[in-house]
Each structure stands twice: as structure tokens, then as C-alpha cells.
Amino acid sequence: MTSRRLLVLFTAIALVSVTLIGAQGPKKDVGTKVPLPDTPTPIDKPPQKDDKLPRVDSLSIDVDVVNVDVVVTDQSGSPISGLTKTNFKIFDDNVEQTITNFSPTDAPLTIVLLIEFGDTFGYWADDVVQPAAGFISSLRPDDWGALVAYDIRPEILTDFTKNKNELFDGLKRLRYPAYRDTCLYDAVWDTVERLDNVDGKKAIFLISTGLDTISKHSYPDLLKKAGAADTMIYPLSMGQAARLYLESRGMSGMDSITFLQADNVLRSLAEATGGTAFYPKFQGEFRSIFETVSAHLRNQYSIGFVPSNRKTDGKLHKLRVEVPALVVNHDGKPDKLKVKHKQGYYAPKS
Numbered sequence: 001m002t003s004r005r006l007l008v009l010f011t012a013i014a015l016v017s018v019t020l021i022g023a024q025g026p027k028k029d030v031g032t033k034v035p036l037p038d039t040p041t042p043i044d045k046p047p048q049k050d051d052k053l054p055r056v057d058s059l060s061i062d063v064d065v066v067n068v069d070v071v072v073t074d075q076s077g078s079p080i081s082g083l084t085k086t087n088f089k090i091f092d093d094n095v096e097q098t099i100t101n102f103s104p105t106d107a108p109l110t111i112v113l114l115i116e117f118g119d120t121f122g123y124w125a126d127d128v129v130q131p132a133a134g135f136i137s138s139l140r141p142d143d144w145g146a147l148v149a150y151d152i153r154p155e156i157l158t159d160f161t162k163n164k165n166e167l168f169d170g171l172k173r174l175r176y177p178a179y180r181d182t183c184l185y186d187a188v189w190d191t192v193e194r195l196d197n198v199d200g201k202k203a204i205f206l207i208s209t210g211l212d213t214i215s216k217h218s219y220p221d222l223l224k225k226a227g228a229a230d231t232m233i234y235p236l237s238m239g240q241a242a243r244l245y246l247e248s249r250g251m252s253g254m255d256s257i258t259f260l261q262a263d264n265v266l267r268s269l270a271e272a273t274g275g276t277a278f279y280p281k282f283q284g285e286f287r288s289i290f291e292t293v294s295a296h297l298r299n300q301y302s303i304g305f306v307p308s309n310r311k312t313d314g315k316l317h318k319l320r321v322e323v324p325a326l327v328v329n330h331d332g333k334p335d336k337l338k339v340k341h342k343q344g345y346y347a348p349k350s
Helices: 003-021 129-138 164-171 184-195 219-227 240-248 253-273 283-298
Strands: 066-073 089-092 095-097 099-105 109-116 144-150 154-161 201-208 231-237 300-305 316-322 338-340 344-346
Touching (some): 109 184, 201 253, 201 283, 231 283
Parallel strands (some): 109 201, 201 231
Antiparallel strands (some): 066 300, 316 344
16 A cells, blocks of 8 residues: 555544544534633644644444433432442333443533523522622533523523633623513523534523513423423522512512412423422522532433334333432431433434
């Protein structure tokens, strides 16, 4: 084989290797022009638009595997680590499946901070900026983050980046809300769709009242879409302190019902996607919330199976994952464990 052919072969192999290694997370980092807190190695840097690389045809294998990220906690909400494949059972429409892939996952995260920025009941800066800034600070150097704010429409303040400074700069654009109306359902819908094109471990940290006034998408449709996606949603209800103040001054029964419904929206989104909803009443609770979300996302189990029902009808299949009671404390008694995961997946449609 000539030296020229060897050079072409080695170049193709190297490019395919870089493509496979860089498959996790977003494909572009908007913060690479600003020095990162911890500079990544060249292999960690996503390809840029201006990179002059020879074109290499990508290879793909069509395997009908359903992957489910699972979080297992004790009754107090603390994640349980050290479980094995034999501890899990997974059901597809109540039919037990054979687990083909299993691994604990501690991969870097891809997080979208989705923030309500509408003048719903008066603007309370501590309910938006402080929890968002605190969550950004909790990200690790190899995590990806994006910042999106919404009122009558969602707006990307900072696109995907590993640079926390870029995310903090995006927060500075949140000054005074211009509208009272909010499109929560549309904003979550758009964010879930955007993350569908991102590989790896994904989540939305949603800071919201849970109220919606002008969305085009309905709540039942959103719940169905979010529940079938590969993205966990962790809502933090903003304005709890303000609501307590208003209730003490005689909030009307109708307003009280409205806020209770808003709480249920956030709770249902979390349950459908395997996340957890939080309703802090004091700023001092923020730190423990960030630690809980981080612990849950970094102590997941990835389970994969090939569905026994191979129908290509495009219908939603409901999922259930079970973990039997185990001894996780020092009292010697089995503890009932909580299992969180997405609620289903859509079969391919022929």
C-alpha cells in the first residue's frame, strides 16, 4: 500500500474516532471564545463551524433499543447507588422485558435553565435570579448549560456552553419584565424538542410559577410529549414567599385555586419525566435543592431493552420500572425504594 493511501486511511480513522468521542452533548459551544474556568483538552472541544476538515461519511446502525434513565432513592429522597442489573425489572405496557443494556451513569450533564420572566403577580428578583445563579454555580466544568427565558415567547439568552461566565452574562439581561402573559407550555415544548437532538444525559431546570395564559399547545399534549422524551424536568416553583404574603392578606378563593393548579402542573411535569418538583418558601432552601437535583442526575442508571412488541404503529407505550425493597440503612430492615423515570416512549411508525 502506498504512503499516500496510508495517509488517507489514517486520516479517515482519526476523524471517525473524534466523531464518536464527541457524540455526547451539544455540537457547539458559544462560550469557547471566552477562557473556560477549566480549559478542556482538545478532544473535548466540539467542532466549530469554521473548522476545515475533510468530509467523512458517517456510519449508523439501526438498533431498536429503548433506553430509560432511572433514579432510585430511599424514602427521604437520597439516591441509592451500587445497584446491579438484577435489581431492576422493566415493563412495556405491563409486559416484562429483557434488559439488554445496563450501566450506572455519571456522564456530564446537558442542562437547560428555563426561566419564567413575566410580570404575573409582581416581579420578585430573588425568585428568579438567585436560584438561577445558584444552579449555574453548581454545574461542573464538563457540564453543558443553556439559558432560556420566556414571557409571551421563549428567548434564548445563552446557547449551549460549558462556560459559566457566559450563563451569568445571560442572567444580566433579565431586568424588568414587559408582559403579564406567559407561555409556559410552549416554552417547555420548544425546549424538549430542542433537546431531542442532543445526545447524552439531559434535563430541564424550570423556574416558573406554573401559570400559563397564551400557549398554543395544550397542557395534556405537553404532558404526553414530555413524558415520552428522554429529558427529565426539575421544576422550582417561584413566588412561594409572595403567595404566602398574599394569602395572609386575604387572597381570593379563585386565586388560591389558580395557584394550586399551577403547582399541580409543575408536579405533573416532574412526575411524567422522572424529575422532582420543589416549592421553596425561603431562600435558604435553594442550596439543598441544587444539591438534590445534582445528586439525582449524577446517580442514574441507564437501562435498555428491545421491545417484545415490534409493532410500528407510532403509539405511546407506557413504561414501569420496579426495584424490590432492599436493606439500605443500618436497621437491618428492607426499605421500600422510590423509582423515577420517564413514563413512556413512542413506537416507530411505518
